[in-house]
Amino acid sequence: MDISSTIEFAAEPDRVYAMMTDPDYLEQVCEASEATAYDVSVAGAKTTTNRTLRAPAAAAKFTGPDLPVVEEVSWGPDKGDGSRDGALKLTIPGQPVTMNGTMALGRGGPGTRVVLTGQLKVNIPLLGRKLEESAAPAVLAGFRVQQKVGNSWLEG
DSSP states (O other), X not given: OEEEEEEEESSOHHHHHHHHTOHHHHHHHHHHTTXXXXXXXXXXXXXXXXXXXXXXXXXXXXXXXXXXXXXXXXXXXXXXXXXXXXXXXXEOTTSSEEEEEEEEEEEETTEEEEEEEEEEEEOOTTTHHHHHXXXXXXXXXXXXXXXXXXXHHHHO
């Protein structure tokens, strides 16, 4: 299932990139997403968050009450104007769920626009498409949490 969303920040792209690769910002995103446990790591231009979230009702009967989510973003080089692209991989360990996509960070909106595009896949025969449709809002809500936390981060 195709997923896409856009968030915007009132700051220049280089400042938004610095924020999105800052461990403190990533920890705040985990806390704002109501993760019951999390771990954050940043290695150069690669960020990894491991979060344990409450499973949505539609998924809980398959996953149990907790849902481990691993999100990795590998950012490419600055294109000369602060913009850059990131490869996104989201997995749920032990479950046949993946999302592969891109995050394009560049000038736009009030300063910087980050566009998420990806392919969410639940590899379960017959039920996969329905589960993708029920999981998509949670994935998009997680992206919007980055907007909310980022706005506060940039103001402070």
